[in-house]
Structure formats: C-alpha cells, structure tokens
Amino acid sequence: MQAAIVPRYILNATSFHLELVGYFTVGFTVIALILLLIVFLNRRTQSNKKRGTAARKKILAPMISTFLFYENEGNKEDNVEYVEMKIRIREMLKDKDNRGVLTEILMDLQKDISGDAQDRLLQLYADLELHFDAFEKLSSWRWEIISSGILELSRMKVDKAYTFIRPFVNDRRSVIRKQAQIATVTLRKEGINYFLDTAKYAISEWQQLKLLDIIREKEDFIPPSFRLWLTSGNKDVVLFALRLIRYYKQSDANNAILRLLRHKNDQIKLEALECVREFCVLESLEILKKIYPENKAEIKRTILDTIGFLGSETEIPFLEGVIHEEKDFMVKSKAISSLNEIKPDSILPEDVLSKTEKEELTVAPQQEDQVEKVDTQENEPIPAVTVTQTSETPSLEEEVLIEAVPGIPPAEEMPVAATIEEPASKENISAQDETDLSIPDELPIEEEDLEIFDLCLHESLEELILEAREYEGTLSPRGVLSLDFLPLVNEPQAVEPFDSELSEDECEAIMHMETVYEILEAGDGGKTEEEQEDVPLDSLLQPHGIALKAEDENTFLEDAEAIKGENHIPELEIDFSPEPAFHLSIFSDLFLRCDKDTKLMLLDEILAVGDEKELEFLDFLLGQEEGEVLEKVECIREKLGSLLESFPVGTYCESSEQDQSSGLSMHEGVRLAVTSTDTEVDPGHSAKEEEGLLHLNFEPDVSNEESAEIVTGSFFSCIRRLMK
C-alpha cells in the first residue's frame, strides 16, 4: 500500500496557539452574558415602568374623574374630598413621571369623550400646567419628541402654543412639518392663512385632505377668500386654494381662475377647469377655445367636456372642427359627446353598425323632415321602421335611417324623430315566402308578434319533425306524417320542398296546413289597426291548446264555437293516418331511446301500470329487441296479457275521464278533423266521434285573430299530444 502523501504546506504551517481559543471563548461568553443581562435589565425596567404607569393610572384616573365632574353644588364632604385631592395631585405632579402619566391619561380620555367633559378635561390640562412639559419637548433635538410635543399641544388645544409651533410649518423634517401644519390650522382660525402664506414645501394630497377636514370641523370658521393664494409661487398652495374655493363655492375668484386656465402646470389647469364647471363661468368659453390647441390630450378632453357642459350652439363649429381635425381618438370622442351634449343627437352612431346593417341604412336626401321607406331585405318579412333625423349641418351626416332590427334600440328609445312605417308590403316579400306564408297586405302583423310566433312555431315544428322522422324511419312507413313541409317563418333556407313521396292524404294535410296560415292572415282582414291593437298580446302569444278528453273537449269546442260563424274561414281538416297503437303507449318514446338497464326497469313499470297499448307495444318489441331484454319482454308480455284478460280495460274514450292527467284518452286511429265550415253547425254535433274521426266545428264569436291563434295553437297542441 502506498503511504499517504502529506502536503508540504501542512508540515510547514505555524503552530496554533490553543490557549488563544480558550481566551476568545471566555471573552465572547462574557460579552454574551453582559448583553443578556442588559436585555434582561432593560426589559425588567420597562415592565416595571409599565406596571408603575398602570398603578399610577389606577390612582390618577379616579382623581381625574373627580376633577372632571366636580360641582360646587355638592355637599361639604365632597368639597373636602375635592380639596384634599387637589393637594394630593399637586404633590404628585412634582414627579416628572407622574406628570407624564397624567398627560397620557388626559390625552387618551380626550379621544374618547366629548361635550362638556372634554372641555373640562382640556381645562384641567391647562390648570395642571402640563403644557409646559410639551413646550420643553419643542426644544428637543430629536424629531420624534418635537413631533409628540406639537401633537400634544394641538390635541389639548393649547392656544398659546400657536406662536411656538408656527416656525415648524416649514421645517425641513417632513414629520415635524406636517404635524406643525396641522397644529397651526387646528389651534387658530388664522392658522390656515399663515400656512398658505408661508408654505414653501409641497403639500401632499393626504395632507390637504386632513387640513380640509380640520377646517371643516372648526366651529364658527369663516373661510377667508382663498383667491388670495391663487397667485402663490407654490403650486401646491394654488391647488389647495383652488380646491378650497370649490369646496366653499367662492365664486368671487372667477377672474383669477380664468387666468389659471393658462397656467403652465397641468394639475392646476385641471383644477381650474373643475372650478369653471362648478361656477359655470361662461366667460371661460372663448379662453378655452383659444388655449385648446396648446394643451395635452387629457387637458383637451377636460376642455371639451367643459365646453360641452357650458357651451351653446355657438360652440358647435369649434367642436365640428375638432372632430374633423383631431387625430386622438379619445379627444375626438369627447368632442362628439360634447357636441351631442350641446345639441342632442347631432351625431348618431353609424360607424359602429355592422356591415349588413350599414347597407340597409340609406341616407335620406338632405331635406328636413323627410321620411323615406327602406325596403326590407329579401326573405325578411320584418316591418321596416324608418327613423329620420332633421339636420342643419348636412356635413355631419345627421340624417340616419335605422331599421328596427334586433340589437338596435327601439325607435321610441332613440332620441330622434321616428316614424314607423307600414309593415313590409307584399312585394317586399320574396316569392318563396309568399308561397309559404301568404301574408296579405291587410294583415299588419307586428314584427314582435312574428318573432314570437316564429319561436313558438319553430319549437313545435322542430319537435314534431324530429319525432316524425324517427317514426317514419324506424317504426312504420306511414306511422306519422312527415312534417318537413311546414314552412319556417323567417328562415326560408330551412324550408324544405315537399316530399315527393308523400301520400295523397299527406298532401291534403299539407294543404290544410297552408290553410292554417291563411286563417292566421285572414283573421285580421276585416279589422282596423286599432281593433287589432285591442287584442291583448297574451292571447296572441299563448296558443289555446285542444284537449281531446271529454272535459277538455268542451273547452276545445268553446274555441271551436268561437271560430264558427266566420264565413270566410276555410275548412280545415287534418287527417292523420292510423298509426300503431303502441305509439300511444307512454313507454314507447322513452323505451326506444334508453339503454338496456332502463329498458329492463321500464318493462317492470309496464307490467305495473300497462294496458292494451303496452301490450301492443310489447308485441312490437318482440320483433325488435334481443337477448336479456327480449326475454324480459316475453315474460312481461305474458304476464300483462294474463292480467288484462283477468281485468279487462274499457275503451280509452270511456276511461278518458279517469286518465285526464296522463293524456291516455286518445285511442287507436284517432283521426282529428279540425273543421271550420261556412254553415251553422249543430252544437250537439260539434264534437263527435264517428269511425274514429273526431270532427270539431268552430263557431267563432271572438276576434279572427284570436280564432286563428286558437286554431293554430290547438292544432299544435293536438299534434304534441298525439306525439306523446
């Protein structure tokens, strides 16, 4: 093994004096102990002092209370006690610490009490000559002691201290300076004058607020005319003076304020502009226009704002000039708003409109009060609302026509003269729409009505189309009539052509659907606009559903009666082909959409509540399902069959009254015929079931519009029920 090589520098290192280590250790330990002792003693002194102070406070506090609430009218014992206490406190006050504690107590109490007790307390402070200690503090070289002395004197409202504190108003030490400023303003009413006269240093916003707070709370304070300090060389003094002028509403300073509009300091300019606004100095308008170009954007905006606030129409050319010349977006916007403030709606929003809407807007010829019609867009049967603005300055493009389209405020909300034109004429509606909707001229359907109708119709039709497609494709070739033919109002692109494969019956039904619209349109034909307005909106919006149960049939027949008698109402007959009975099962819809577990659960329910419809539905499922579900279907089918044999259920019509809520009164092969005839119909035969065909005759004694709604609403209600 190779021997370890020891570096030479270790071998040559000087010997280390171990005794030195010992000395250092002892030395540091002694220092540490001394420091610990000092800290310990210091803390002990402090805690002793605190305890002493607390003890003194305990003694002095009741004495102070006695002094504060002593009354000469008291009895002899009280008077003796008072005199003894006075002697005692005089003795105590010979001790400086006691004086300090007493001062502390009085200052604490001064914060917490008010009214006559506070006055007495301040008087007691003065009587005990504690303020001399505060004066002594003012001569200290330490800033915190001076500051506390000033604070004490100002809190205890020692008026005599004013002259002693004044020199500190411009002290180079900011804490003392601020304290002195507050004390000066607090102690005497003229303190604010002295302060504003002599202040050389900056006055912070916070300090200004505090000073304002002090002078605001001063009783009997008569504010001097602060315009005197608008000429100060200290910009903060000028600013503070302007704020005080505004606060005390000293409108005698207008001339000086107008001069300050040209001040080189932006803050002063802004404050002066605020004053100009506050006092409505109309003379400032010319100056504002002159100084406008030489200012920064922020000042420009304030100037424009002020012009908008104070100005009249004579300022319009100036503002127009600014709008055209100014490049700064914010300044330009302010100029526009000021212009609109002087002359409302001089400039209306135009650029912000979307491209399409812009295209729709046509600028009217520059003639006053001329109203122009705006053609509606193709395929949009929305009534056009033309808004025309009269203009004196055509260059501003004041005439703007706005079509009442969603997203634009209604005409009555727009602050312009608005004229609502007649609804879009028939020519404005595309040929396709005419075919689909056939809205005649004499049917002034409101846009809102149309939109609501659209929504209702759309919702119903989507539901129906979805269901119909499903049934058509999966269940039965003729199960449910395809409803793709139904026109979608306002969405021509969604309207599909007639199914070429429709049966004759279906085509006939289509024709009847068109007739529904014709009723809608013709319903108002013979009515004046006023009459139409009388129809409550709710009646238009809420379709009157037809209930096909015995009880509800009466309601339906009332509706039918209401429609009957209107000679020109064409006959309506919607004939649905017979559909498999299982469609009427409440389980069918859900069953065909759900997963396997749910199907199993549903089958249990079918057994529990099912009847013949469910039986047929189960038969249908036997050919559709497989596996576990098929097994269960077979089992349930068998059980339900035996159950029904034991307890046969009557026809649905017979049981309709019991099954009102479930909507099971509709039975197999219901053929709904909503019939409106020209002739009088025997009320006894207004609703009858003959060979599965339900004939409903309408005899309207309500408005045509309502009738149309009833028919439409009832029709969709029927369809919904059927689908359910």
Add this chain to the structure above:
Amino acid sequence: MTPPKKQLLLAEDDDLLASLLNFRLKKAGYDVLLASDGQQVKELLKNHIPDIIVSDIMMPYFSGIELIDFVRNELKSQVPVIIISSAGNEQNVLSAFELGANDFISKPVSPSELLVRVGRELNKN
C-alpha cells in the same frame, strides 16, 4: 324611603373610559356593575340581569353584538341595551339594532348624553 338604585351593567374594555363613565354614572345615582370583557359580562348576566346594559361593541372574547344576541336569545331578556360604537362602525350598529339593541351612542362619548339616553331607556320600561 328612597327608591332602590337602578342597576346598570357597563361593559367597556378601555379602563380609563370605563372608570370615567363609572364615576359619572355612580354620581348620577346608578348602581354600576363594571365588566372589561365579554366573558365577565356573560358571567355577570348569568347571575343577575341588571336594569339596563351599556356595552361597547368592540370587546375582547365576546363582542357587543354577541352580547345582545346572548341577552335576547339565550337569556330571553328584554332588558334595554345601549351600545357604544366608534365612528365608522355603522354596519355593526345596524347589526346591533337588528338583534335588538335599544339605542346607541358613538365615540367620543359625552357622559352627559349617555346619562340622558340611559334615563330615557329606563323611563320607557
């Protein structure tokens, strides 16, 4: 025979102010029970319910709001409660009134005003 003194519970954590108000109230003829925190107040109230309570809102352990809640809901007492609150404590004052405080006085407190309010509340009852 002089009528019995009305008993007043003064709950105030500031010793100096408590001492001053105590002196003034005693001088005005009230039998004052002093409590410097919420727990003391609770102990005192469990033993005896005074004729009126004057309490600061901000107290250690148990605030004036909790005190009112305790008096009204736990003790089921309708003893008048006057609360003392510092300025800018409006929300607490509103809460106190909602819980059933009868009156409030804001700091700095005028002892004379407090006496008037106490007297008025006692006269109401």
